[in-house]
Every structure is written in structure tokens, then in C-alpha cells.
Amino acid sequence: MRVLVTGAAGWLGRHLCPMLKAHGHEPVGLDLADGPHVDVRASVCDRSRIHDLFARHTFDAVIHAGALHKPDIARFPARAFVDVNITGTLNLLEEAAAIPGCRFILSSTTSLMISHAIREEQSDQAVWLDESAGPLEPRNIYGVTKLAAEGLCRRHHLEFGLKAIVLRTARFFPEEDDTLKALSGENLKVLEYLYRRASVADMARAHILAMERAYEVGFGLYIVSAPTPFTPANLSALKQDAAGVIRRVFPEVDARFATRNWKLPRSIGRVYDGSRISRELGFEYQTSFARLLDALPDLDPESIGHDPGFKSPSASWTGWEA
Numbered sequence: 407m408r409v410l411v412t413g414a415a416g417w418l419g420r421h422l423c424p425m426l427k428a429h430g431h432e433p434v435g436l437d438l439a440d441g442p443h444v445d446v447r448a449s450v451c452d453r454s455r456i457h458d459l460f461a462r463h464t465f466d467a468v469i470h471a472g473a474l475h476k477p478d479i480a481r482f483p484a485r486a487f488v489d490v491n492i493t494g495t496l497n498l499l500e501e502a503a504a505i506p507g508c509r510f511i512l513s514s515t516t517s518l519m520i521s522h523a524i525r526e527e528q529s530d531q532a533v534w535l536d537e538s539a540g541p542l543e544p545r546n547i548y549g550v551t552k553l554a555a556e557g558l559c560r561r562h563h564l565e566f567g568l569k570a571i572v573l574r575t576a577r578f579f580p581e582e583d584d585t586l587k588a589l590s591g592e593n594l595k596v597l598e599y600l601y602r603r604a605s606v607a608d609m610a611r612a613h614i615l616a617m618e619r620a621y622e623v624g625f626g627l628y629i630v631s632a633p634t635p636f637t638p639a640n641l642s643a644l645k646q647d648a649a650g651v652i653r654r655v656f657p658e659v660d661a662r663f664a665t666r667n668w669k670l671p672r673s674i675g676r677v678y679d680g681s682r683i684s685r686e687l688g689f690e691y692q693t694s695f696a697r698l699l700d701a702l703p704d705l706d707p708e709s710i711g712h713d714p715g716f717k718s719p720s721a722s723w724t725g726w727e728a
């Protein structure tokens with residue numbers, strides 16, 4: 407398939423484009439920033455550039471990964487999020503819907519399921535988050551605009567028959583967490599594979615599978631987060647004594663973590679359930695906490711998905727260039 411990939415210079419895009427080629431597809435990378443997989447330097451907000459691009463190519467699919475996301479909140483005004491994440495998505499949807507048979511995959515985010523109350527961990531037990539979670543009350547402009555973009559995808563399916571799949575991806579960023587500082591970067595990331603992270607390679611694979619299956623699905627929405635070993639029965643214990651729950655499931659964890667001087671968390675406040683995409687589309691996650699634990703102590707930063715030096719291309723933009 408000929409596939410327009412937005413955000414081709416970004417962390418996901420730079421993994422997705424070569425993987426698409428390896429699967430026999432033909433990616434056309436679009437980004438505002440330059441990069442080895444960027445064929446078109448343009449903004450998704452530029453309606454006429456996007457129209458011209460679709461007039462020049464017949465795309466079989468669009469994978470819309472380009473966005474302003476959480477780290478961008480500190481750098482850009484709310485209006486920029488509306489322009490890029492909502493208007494930019496609408497520009498692409500309108501073009502895709504005009505091509506018979508074109509599929510649309512939106513990289514969305516589990517972050518939009520996090521209300522102020524969930525973020526503040528006000529409940530006395532951890533929160534279980536699957537595709538049925540609601541009502542959704544995103545706490546910041548990133549979540550608000552991504553939820554609107556999801557709604558636009560659903561609307562283009564219902565009104566125009568566009569085959570669209572929304573992937574609510576959990577964390578896969580490689581840089582250090584900007585708020586959680588108690589654990590080292592690698593220690594924290596490995597733990598997150600238990601409840602709120604997947605590898606960037608799994609994220610890229612999920613996008614390709616969604617694109618290949620979109621025609622039979624019609625409209626679909628899936629969380630992508632590595633398989634959690636927890637169940638809703640663990641929620642209270644996870645809040646009170648997460649380390650105890652992890653030790654019960656993985657009795658070898660203390661010995662393995664000791665090889666890296668890593669620690670276990672005292673409390674876990676939320677768990678994303680990314681199993682529906684496996685049940686319904688047959689997606690197989692290749693990276694999980696269990697596999698990473700087995701590989702200790704010989705785990706390199708790349709297999710964890712840790713790169714503290716990574717900076718999103720949007721961090722280097724000078725001025726707002728929607």
C-alpha cells in the first residue's frame with residue numbers, strides 16, 4: 407500500500423517508515439521537520455499543501471502520527487494544539503475520505519483517559535483503564551484535542567464510510583520522565599511495561615496491523631499497552647502495596663532487579679489493558695515486562711526503549727509555524 411505517514415521525523419515515524427517498507431508497503435513521510443524518512447516538508451495544518459499532496463499521490467492509507475503532544479504543552483499555546491491535532495487531522499480525514507478504499511489510522515493516546523482525579527490518584531485503589539472507560543475528562547489541552555481528533559475519525563466513518571482505526575497508545579517515549587524522578591530512567595521504564603508502556607517497535611507493528619485490517623473492521627478503537635500481568639482483582643493491592651503484588655506474580659523479581667540495583671514501586675495508580683487488540687485483531691506484543699525481566703542483567707537501553715538524549719523534532723522549531 408502507498409501510505410502517507412505524518413510525523414515521519416518523530417520517534418514513532420522513524421521506526422514506522424522502515425518497518426512499513428520491510429512489510430512491502432510504500433511510505434511517503436510528511437513532517438514539518440527534516441529527517442531521513444521525510445519526503446515532504448509541510449504542516450498538516452496547511453490545507454492547500456495537503457490537498458496538493460493528495461492530488462499528486464493516490465494513497466491507500468494514512469497513518470497520522472504527527473501531533474503536538476504532552477512535552478509540547480510547555481512549548482506551544484493551546485491554540486497550536488487545536489490547529490495541529492484537530493484542524494490538521496480534519497484536513498487529512500477530508501482528503502482520505504474522498505479516496506475510495508483509503509484507510510485512516512490515528513495515533514491517539516491513553517493520556518486522554520486521565521482525568522484530574524485519576525492523575526491525582528484520589529481513589530483508594532488503582533484504576534483499570536480499557537476501551538470502555540468513561541466518561542472521559544481529559545485534564546490538559548493535549549488530551550482534549552486528541553479526544554476531538556478521535557471523534558472526527560468516528561464521524562468520518564459514520565458519515566462517509568471511511569475505514570478508520572484509532573490506536574490509543576500508552577507511553578513509548580524514550581526520554582526521561584519529566585515528573586517521576588524517584589527511580590532511574592531504565593528502572594522506571596521497565597516497570598512501566600507492567601501497566602502503562604509498550605515498545606516503539608510494538609507500537610509501529612500495531613499501526614501496520616491496524617492499517618492492514620482496517621477494511622474489515624470499519625471503525626475500531628484499541629488501546630496499545632504491553633500485556634499486563636495484573637487483573638482487576640489486584641487493584642486495591644496495587645494501590646496499597648504494588649511491590650508485594652509484583653513479587654507474588656514474579657517471585658524472581660528481587661534477585662533480578664538486584665543485578666541492576668533497581669527498586670520496586672510502593673504504589674501503582676492505574677493499569678491500561680491493551681488486550682483487546684490482541685483478542686480482536688490477533689496482535690502479538692513482542693516486548694513485555696516478563697521478557698525484559700528474563701533478559702536481566704543483559705538488558706541494553708535500546709531493548710528497554712530508553713534514550714535520555716532524544717528530543718522531539720518539535721523541540722527545535724523556532725517560532726510557531728503551523
Ligand SMILES: NC(=O)c1ccc[n+]([C@@H]2O[C@H](COP(=O)([O-])OP(=O)(O)OC[C@H]3O[C@@H](n4cnc5c(N)ncnc54)[C@H](O)[C@@H]3O)[C@@H](O)[C@H]2O)c1
Pocket residue numbers: 412413414415416417418419436437438439448449450451470471472473474475490494513514515516517575576577578579580718719720728
Ligand atoms: N511518545 C509517546 O510516549 C506517545 C504516547 C502516546 C501517544 N503518542 C502519540 O504518538 C504520535 C507520535 O508520537 P512521537 O513520540 O513519535 O512524537 P514526536 O514528537 O517524536 O513526533 C511527532 C512528529 O510530529 C511532527 N509534527 C508536529 N506538528 C506537525 C505539523 N503541524 N505538521 C507536520 N508534522 C508535525 C513533529 O515535527 C514530530 O516529528 C503522536 O500523535 C503522539 O500524540 C505518543
